[in-house]
């Protein structure tokens with residue numbers, strides 16, 4: 280913590296603007312739990328691009344100007360990269376060595392080694408195009424949409440979950456359960472989750488009357504047991520030579536040379552890697568569906584681009600450079616309906632000053648993504664879906680070459696500095712493959728009411744208010760673009776599934792053969808023993 284505020288800054292010291300604050304409770308009484316980001320934005324329109332507010336003793340600086348966020352969270356990152364304590368989790372910052380939730384950890388040694396670990400595993404996966412897992416799961420997704428379109432929300436989340444479960448454990452059979460587990464943690468850590476995150480003193484009630492703590496103990500223990508079981512099962516498979524490639528297998532093969540402290544930490548960091556990749560990607564996918572339904576002109580443009588550029592096939596990551604319209608529509612989806620609209624808070628580790636205003640150690644800096652995305656100078660006509668802002672030189676966000684831009688990487692939604700999101704490439708790649716495939720396969724539109732014959736309306740502004748948001752349940756239609764397309768969706772999934780099953784069976788047979796050979800060779804080397812025939816159990 281060598282950072283020192285400039286003397287001139289200290290001398291200029293004056294008060295922060297912000298809403299009137301009541302003693303202790305600050306401004307909790309009129310901050311709505313739902314759509315909290317809208318209230319924060321309303322205040323930023325009144326009090327300016329950086330203002331102070333308080334909630335039950337915690338001080339917040341709400342930042343709605345990207346330049347200020349960069350100055351504090353990037354350039355002064357050395358003292359602005361800690362995390363606030365989330366009340367309704369046990370040791371969320373890992374101050375006491377729990378080592379469980381990387382994104383929530385304080386700036387300590389566990390965070391530092393787990394961040395490096397996660398970064399290296401995700402980069403390796405990106406460099407290997409996720410070992411084909413995304414292509415495989417996207418084919419299943421399209422197939423499920425043909426067979427059971429009304430259940431699209433489940434299929435969408437399940438695709439995101441299956442991709443992460445396969446990458447992590449080479450086992451997608453428990454993807455639905457894992458989605459639930461991710462939802463449990465997301466709810467628990469969100470201000471709109473348990474009341475103990477807002478009325479924090481309730482968390483300290485004695486255990487015998489503390490329903491919240493007891494519920495969290497149960498949730499926590501189930502999740503931990505699940506992570507541990509995955510690790511132990513994979514270890515057993517590795518020992519038998521029966522584990523195919525996965526993050527967990529890679530870890531187990533190298534565990535002696537890592538600086539993780541053992542099974543508890545390893546199973547947690549690996550489990551979290553899988554968990555954070557579900558709702559973060561599912562959110563923008565939902566909103567992409569809505570964007571296409573409400574903007575058929577862009578839907579058609581993407582369909583045309585995919586048809587022309589991908590030779591009639593499903594888009595792959597190799598097609599990236601040829602698909603600027605698809606990328607513009609994805610990026611604009613993230614801007615139009617940001618899925619972490621409040622942003623993620625950083626906590627300040629030492630007293631500081633910004634433009635003469637004092638920032639005390641322990642202050643939480645909230646980079647309000649909703650406000651960044653509604654900045655009319657950077658994003659003219661901010662409330663509307665306008666992908667052309669990345670494709671036409673007259674817009675401030677236009678950037679060349681179009682083989683590289685638009686890209687979602689570096690978007691303010693991914694946070695700042697030392698805590699910046701580690702899943703940017705994975706998100707970009709999964710959205711490109713999945714959104715491209717959806718446009719290749721379907722015309723997406725509003726559903727028609729079976730009785731009135733009128734289109735069923737959707738309110739795209741309605742969502743939950745958790746830290747990572749998704750739209751409220753809605754109905755829509757997925758119409759295969761032709762009978763031929765429909766047949767291809769079915770064929771390509773059936774072929775992919777057959778190939779996968781065969782590959783798994785062949786791998787297992789080979790593994791067992793290897794084991795057979797090893798045991799036979801060992802037995803032969805020892806020579807026959809009287810009364811003891813070599814028994815090999817397969």
Ligand code: HEM
Nearest residue numbers: 381382555556559623692693694695698699700701702706
């Ligand atoms: C649209 C998709 C996503 C968005 C908007 C998003 C957003 C964020 C944000 C705002 C943060 C906190 C940054 C900060 O504190 O400044 C974060 C952290 C993180 N994200 Fe993402 N994320 C997304 C997808 C993913 C995916 C797919 C993964 C991995 C599979 C991932 C892994 C992480 C990790 C590990 C951290 C913790 C970094 C740390 O605390 O050092 N994210 N993300």
